[in-house]
Amino acid sequence: MLISYLSWIAVFLILAASSGLLISRNWRWSLALLAVQYLGSFWLVTRHWPLGMAAVKLVTGWMAIAALAMTLLPLSEDDAHRQKNQTEEQFLPQGISFRLFISGVTALIVLAASPRIEAVTPGLGLPVIAGSLLPIGMGLLLLGSTSDIFRVILGLLTMLTGFETLYAAVEGSALVAGLLAIVDLGLALVGAYLIGNSYDAAESDNEELV
């Protein structure tokens, strides 16, 4: 019973974190929310995997966050803000209320669909299904609403977190866990590389202007 309650707390954490990712404009907050999301996902994965293997997901996720943070840290707030303004395309309504609304709609769809999915694939557990579909939905929303590299990487990592949580329930191979960890870390490193590139390119453009 306690474990079930804890699982629902993890789902709530994931909901809060992934919604927060959709709303947050500050990279520090975004990475903190991603860390919380990995923590919630870690708990749900322990329902199907041994603690040691599940910990791989948590550690890998946090390492990915560290890689992104180390890239963004040297860029001052002003630079990051300027870069963000330069690259973000304003093709969707960008207000907080709109983002809250759309994340609420996603959460409702997920909560409504989860029991039906559990009926089709019994044994996964309702919290695991809800806790995996939420980041998948929020990740797709994030991907669809931005072209900023940092937020695209956040969207992909969020989507993959949801997928990995669900996939852990059906596949327990150590090789898959390892390869997925490589993909997560690789995605963060690619993100760090691309963020660095766009910053360098913006800086050299400025130098040319001066």
Place this chain on the structure above:
Amino acid sequence: MNAPIIWVILPIIIGAFLLLLQNERSVALIGGASASLLALIALIVPIDQALLLGPISFKISAGIQFFGRSLKFDAAHGPLLAILYSLSALWFFGAEAVGMARRLVPFGMMIIALLVASIAVEPFLYAALLIEIAVLLSIPLLSPPNQKPGRGTVRFLIYQTMAMPFILFSGWSLAGVEASPGDLTMTVQSAIMLGLGFAFLLTVFPLYNWIPLLAEETSPYIISFMLWALPTVTTLFYMGFLDHYAWLRTSSQLSLAVQIGGIIMVVTGGVWAAFQRHLGRIMSYASIVETGFTLLAFSLVPGKIVEVAALLLIPRGLTLALWGLALSTIQKDSAPLRFSAVQGYARIYPMATVCIILANLSVAGFPLLAGFPPLIALWEGLADISLTISFWLLIGLFGLLIGAVRTLAVFVMAPEKTGWTWNESRVQLIMLGCGAIGLFILGVFPQVMQPFLSSLPRMFERLGQ
């Protein structure tokens, strides 16, 4: 000796080593020679069979185990490995001619090794993960340092990453379908997930919008390599799915869906190619058309699928390599490859412009060129199924032909009294000349591909029947 160590681990180590080298020529030569050697070994030495050389007997064992799973090659993989590594060697040697060796060869070597691993991994579903890692490795290739990543790169990353979850899940649910074949709901779910996964991986309409964007953003040589390597291995991966699951092979709905997807790609790719004013974009649409050909090959009667899909492999590689090399040759002087910038180039870069036209005509199925024999086989197979589809294929090819004629018209629009000069370097001339001759050889004597292709049906025993 162990096959995965030779064709997977060793190339990754060589690729990593090449990252450390500074000299363009050394990188191209070491990379090209290594890839050629790997291709030669794959062609000559049978896998998992003892080979006697005088008093020495040696054997390349088939596989290795790790984490309870295996990487395993068998004798039928040899010619395929030879195709992949020999075509890679073409790109690696040519990279020096266009000054791309330090950028392409190290990452290209590692990407090919990972893609080869994806063919050998068991269970074969895990190939999706290895392909994704190869995609991540290709980002530094597509977006060089100090250059702002464009929309094409970002979309490429998103679309290719989204393929992986769909394919892994479809594999899991396909196992369920095998266990209970009567479960229609699960069958439909599996088919949808599989379709979406491969639609992202093979960039089926409308998910190919990143290809033309990328063709404008990055070097045509690099993009031609990626447009060959990824779809080729994805094609083999898809054939693995068809071979493994009987209901996929026999599903008429899936075959129809693939056929419709293929013909839409051929028609849209061909028609858009006819209206482009950027040479890189024309090449990208031609590659979309070629992926459409492959999809159409999957909709043929089961006995012909492997035969025709295999026939398409080598011409696609050679054509794209030549096209990419020729475009990079003329791009040295004019950064954008727009029509307005390359007017009259036939007199400045005669060999490169001829190769661009030849490559374009080859994809359009022009007789005597490499693309003609596989297209005839495909067309013949399609005509047995539907004359309407055959007609639409003609429309797509006609679009590509118009693209070639427009390009030719732009190339010969030189101001009056412009003299003929050869601005290609000697290495470029040799590489381009060899490529052009290769196109004719494959077009006139397609049987030269036979040693490479004859064993492919053994890789897909059930599909090849």
